[in-house]
Amino acid sequence: MSTGLADNVRKYRRTAGLSQEGLAEASDLSLSTVRKVEQGGHVSMETLHALARALNVSTSALFATEAPKSVLSTQDEANRRYLVELRxxxxxxxxxxxxxxxxxxxxxxxxxxxxxxxxHALYQADRYGAVAKRLPSLLRTSEAAASALDGEEGQHAVIARAHALLLTGKYLTQVRQYDMAYYALAEAIRLARETGQTQLAATGVVGLCWLLLRQDRFDESEQLAAQTAVEIEPRMSEATPAQLAVWGELWLRVAAAARRNNRPDVANHSRRMAAAAGGALAREHADFPSHWSAFGPVTAEAKAVEDLALVGDARGILRRADEGPLSAKAVKNFGRLSANNWGRHRLDIARAHVLLGSHQDAMDELTNLRDTADVWLTHQPMARRVMTDILKTRKRTLTEDMRSMAAHLGVAG
Known part of the structure; x- marks a missing residue:
């Protein structure tokens, strides 16, 4: 972790009149963790969020701008080679x-x-390699069509190009190639706006807010999502399901950014707005390409449970997972989460089991995800954190499944 962040935590701690022991108690963290932060060590976003709550500042206030450390990552080097044609x-x-x-x-x-x-179907099926192979040709032919055609046909070509860029940005965000993803999404939004495709442009904004959130740019993600949600707010009695879904997704982005940035009042309001959109839909809605991902009452509830994960309320997570729209018996009435949202929700449950010392239950969740979303799982830092915590806290000898999962996720045993 950067020395600038360490200096900021120390500054705000002293401003609050707290010792390191006092900050540890107020944030419900160990004294060793507080010392680690102030010494420039690496800690999770959940830890920084806990410190921000205790210090009564936004999480982003703790961040600092300075030169990055020199780190050689063989994975980054490999990704540059794998994606050279797409680039x-x-x-x-x-x-x-x-x-x-x-x-x-x-x-x-x-x-x-x-x-x-x-x-998009390949992306939803967790076949990222196949998506990467298709995108270069799709981008080149769509750009050529947009340049060659004119009139009404030319406008349709530009819209098709915007769709291709949106798919590219979504894929690149998932595999954490953020600079390329930003370029694709920004260009998709621009083309959609120029051709009057407000719904498509708003879908691009949903994706861009996700990217900003992953980069810890909480203020910008919240502001962009909130502004766009206000601009496209539908009339409930006349809105199409796709319009309600995109509007609801924007409020989910506001809530996620605000919660991580220690702005609970904004987060709670945004969760209520997303729940209103989900309630208006009554059940999960997915209708590509008018709406690029599933949204409805189940998604709104799953994302609310993420808030509990962020503050470490393990029992609350497990309780909410067994009742309401997320319960097994509710599927018939409300529908299912998208594959990615389901996976993220089950990782929250795995994390809750680790916090409660139920290592085998956590492993069962990871194993099920490996069986159903193998490649997706390897791109999830939360999965690695869960596995790391299992390795750190388990007192008995690791099982063969645990050692295999650790190797699969690239976690040192």
Whole structure:
């Protein structure tokens, strides 16, 4: 963790008149953890959130801007090689006159639309490698079509291009290639706005807020989502399900950013707005491409449970998972979570089991996710944190399944 962050924590602690022991007690953390932070050690976002609550400041107030540490990551090096074709297609070199990239024949609009739909289905099926292979061609042919066609057909080509960019940004955010993802999403939003596709542009904003949240840019994520939600607020009696879904997702983004930034009042209000959108839908809604992910009362409830995970309320997580829209018996009435949201919810449950010392229950959750969403799981820091905590706190000898899972997630035993 940066020395600037350590200095900020120390400054706010002293301003509050607290000793390190006092801050540890107020934040419900160990004294060794507080000392680790103030010595520049690495800690989780949950720990920083707990410190911000105890110090009565926003979480982002603890962050600092300074030069990054020199770290050689073999995984980052590998990702640069794996995604070289996608990078070339998304961000080709720009010259003063003629482009440096090879000319590409414009794709048929029907083929581009089908390509986006197929790519989205592969993404939802956790087949990230297949998505990465399809995107370069999709980006090149959609760009060529948008450049070659004019009139009404040209406008449809630009809209198809925006869809291709949105899929690209969503995929790159999932695999944590944030700079490339930002470029794709920003361009998708721009093209959607220029062609009057407000719903598509708002969908892009949902994705961009997710990216900002993953970068710990809480203030910007909250402000962008809230502003967009106000701009597209639907009339409940006339709104389509897709309009309600995107509006509800924006409020989920506001709530997630505000909760992580120690703004509980804003988070609670936003959760109520998302719940209102989910209630208006009555059950989970998914209708690609008018709406890019499932949303409804179950999603709204699952994201509210994430708040409990953030403050370490393990018993609250397990209780809420067995009642209301998230309970097994509610599926018939409310529908199911999307695969990704279901996986994230089960990781919250796994974390709750670890906090309560139920290591085998936590392992059961991880094993089930490995069976159903193998690749997705390897991209989840929460899964690695759960596994790390199991390794640290389990007093008995590790089982073979535990050692296998640790190796799968790249966690040192």
């Amino acid at each position: 070339r297609a998304l961000m080709p070199p720009i010259a003063l006159s003629a482009p440096l990239s090879e000319p590409v024949e414009a794709g048929e609009l029907s083929s581009i639309r089908q390509g986006v739909q197929d790519g």
